[in-house]
Amino acid sequence: MTSNGPEDHQLIRSLEEMGEHIEFPETPEIAEAVVSAIASRRGISVLLPYGLMLIAIVILAISAPQVRSAMVDALNAIGIEIRTGESSREDETLSLLDEALFGVPVTMEEAQEAFGKSLAFPGEVLPGSPDAIYLKTESDGIVSVTFAYGSSESLPEIGETDIGAILTQITGPANHPYLVKSVFEMTTPIFVTEGNLQMQWIEQGELSRADDPDAWRASANVLIWLDGDVGYRLESRLSQEQSVHIAESMAKSESRNQLSFPVVREVSTRRNDEGGFS
């Protein structure tokens, strides 16, 4: 039955009538939470409670397009930089496990030796050994070890790859950004607190090199957190809740009683009339 005969009009009338009589689930309170979230975002101030923190999470609230290259020079910490802004990029230039981001394949023993401290292993959702291990060492002493896990029924693949999760552990000296995480303008990094861990949950971001912002790729769902003096980044298509469970399962027992505050700075960069940024 594919004609536009009288029965179509009758069906449409029935649908319109249905629309008038339908009852949706009751709408929960939304406005209060939204306005509260907006107010708290406005109220974020520079938080530098621990100057020796190795990893910095920097949020740049970029309101104008083509502002991705804005960098923070005065960082008193290294690590992961999160920017929000409008993406005007075209083709991705990096692959999912690009060597430029995560380094070269190594054995677990090589990774452990290069990292110089105990690597953490997830005990939830991602049990067992990783399917591949990557090591990246920088001349300035930053070291990252990345575990790649193959996709499975419970671990959806990222894009059209066979990879289900990418877990990176970063350590090194201060004063150097390592990974730059850019977030589309429509994406809001979400603060997540669980126990002593404070985390950032980001959807639909971009990942690029700190020393070459034009080398980039889109990223899946990302959770970034600190535990002691190590920064962690988990990328997957898992939910926020599942990702947080992984982070909790990796928390080192000796650091469970120590607060791990991400160093957070919000910088509002707004294009002024002269074309510069304020």
Added chain:
Amino acid sequence: MASRESDEIELVVRAQRGDTAAFDTLVRLYQDLAFRTAWIILRHEHDAQDATQTAFIKAWSALSRFRTDQPFRPWLMRIVANEAKNRRDAQWRWYQLQRHVSQYFSGEHSFSAQDLIAKRETSQELLKAIGQLRENDQHVILLRYALGFTESEMTEILDIPAGTVKSRLHRALNRLKEVMDDDIEWS
């Protein structure tokens, strides 16, 4: 209607200037529609609530780029629909899969369009039939007839050309008729 539209534009302009009270009013004005739009896509109350809240926060962030000579409602609902679709496609895929599989094996696979309640028997039968359609077909029918979006608004919300909205709707209605021909008398 004109007064309501002008009031709405005034609220948007105030919100663009940073007036959170004006934005609060806009949220309260559209939260029902936004929640229902998200619910149609996500089929889960808690997920729909999260998606709606996040979408409003994103709308606030993007408000400076909204052109006030354009209709606000479809612009806002597009953000809501995108947020809901992203959640459905990404982090909830695993969860939804599990849920649907368990429902399938427990015999509850003709799903949650029936979670909606219609007061009339014919409407309930229609909902039951809609519940047997593929997801995209359900979306266009429910957005059009349960929430009353115009085809023009659906073009914006679903981010597809106007001709595609028409053809999707046409195909969905044909499939609905086929289902109903198999199952029930709907006249």
